[in-house]
Structure formats: structure tokens, C-alpha cells
Amino acid sequence: MYDYKCNKCGAYLDPGEHCDCQSKKEELEELRYMEAEEHEDEWEERYVRSVS
Numbered sequence: 001m002y003d004y005k006c007n008k009c010g011a012y013l014d015p016g017e018h019c020d021c022q023s024k025k026e027e028l029e030e031l032r033y034m035e036a037e038e039h040e041d042e043w044e045e046r047y048v049r050s051v052s
Helices: 021-051
Strands: none
Touching: none
16 A cells, blocks of 8 residues: 655645645635735725725
8 A cells, every 4th residue: 555645735645646735725826816806996995985
């Protein structure tokens, strides 16, 4: 039996398999950034209304 694990996330891998945890993390961060940009105007508007 083999015991291959990703050093970064601890996922169990098959022999020769490469973990994609880092690429998934980068994709998630990019999606969050894009979502934040889409809602930036909405947040500014809410802030202005709450302050005034």
C-alpha cells in the first residue's frame, strides 16, 4: 500500500497524481476579488447612506 499525501493540504493522492490545492486556492482568491469589484459601488452607496 502507498501513502502519498500533499505536503500543503494533506490530501491523499494516487501514485503520480499531483495535488491541485494551490491552483484551486488561486482561482478562489481571483473569484473573490472579482466579486468584490462588482459590489464595490454598492458598498460605497451603503456606506454613504449609513453615514448621512
